[in-house]
Amino acid sequence: MAVERTLSIIKPDAVAKNVIGEIVSRFEKADLKIVAMQMKQLSKQDAEGFYAEHKERPFFADLVAFMTSGPVVVQVLEGENAIALNRELMGTTNPKEAAEGTIRRDFAESIDANAVHGSDSASSAEREIAYFFGA
Numbered sequence: 001m002a003v004e005r006t007l008s009i010i011k012p013d014a015v016a017k018n019v020i021g022e023i024v025s026r027f028e029k030a031d032l033k034i035v036a037m038q039m040k041q042l043s044k045q046d047a048e049g050f051y052a053e054h055k056e057r058p059f060f061a062d063l064v065a066f067m068t069s070g071p072v073v074v075q076v077l078e079g080e081n082a083i084a085l086n087r088e089l090m091g092t093t094n095p096k097e098a099a100e101g102t103i104r105r106d107f108a109e110s111i112d113a114n115a116v117h118g119s120d121s122a123s124s125a126e127r128e129i130a131y132f133f134g135a
């Protein structure tokens, strides 16, 4: 398996709940290394650009409002199979359907406030890492 990098965001709901450390600890216990990390208040423009692929979806305005409602923690995770591994640790988009022991099952309330973001493919990871951290 290849060593990959993926972009993770701890979303405003999880930051507000004081579980940054618990979430980061799950990444570390799964052998993902935090190779970059930044706490950031996203602007409307930051959030709209990041989620541009969803701009025609009915939930886009709510998603942008939520992502700018408080600080987030943006990280680059590195490790074997990091993209799929992070998605596995996160659980499904809707926390009510997420498997036991996943981050979303344990820390998220709803499909809008679902604790974490993780790149879903190698091409998204590349674009998303560059979006926040440059080359």
Ligand code: IDP
Binding pocket: 059, 063, 092, 093, 111, 112, 113, 114, 116, 117, 118, 120
């Ligand atoms: P993902 O975060 O699990 O990759 P995506 O389909 O890429 O899910 O959607 C991005 C984000 O948009 C989700 O994490 C969630 O916060 C929000 N979202 C997705 N689908 C819905 C929906 O049907 N209603 C409200 N928010 C949604």
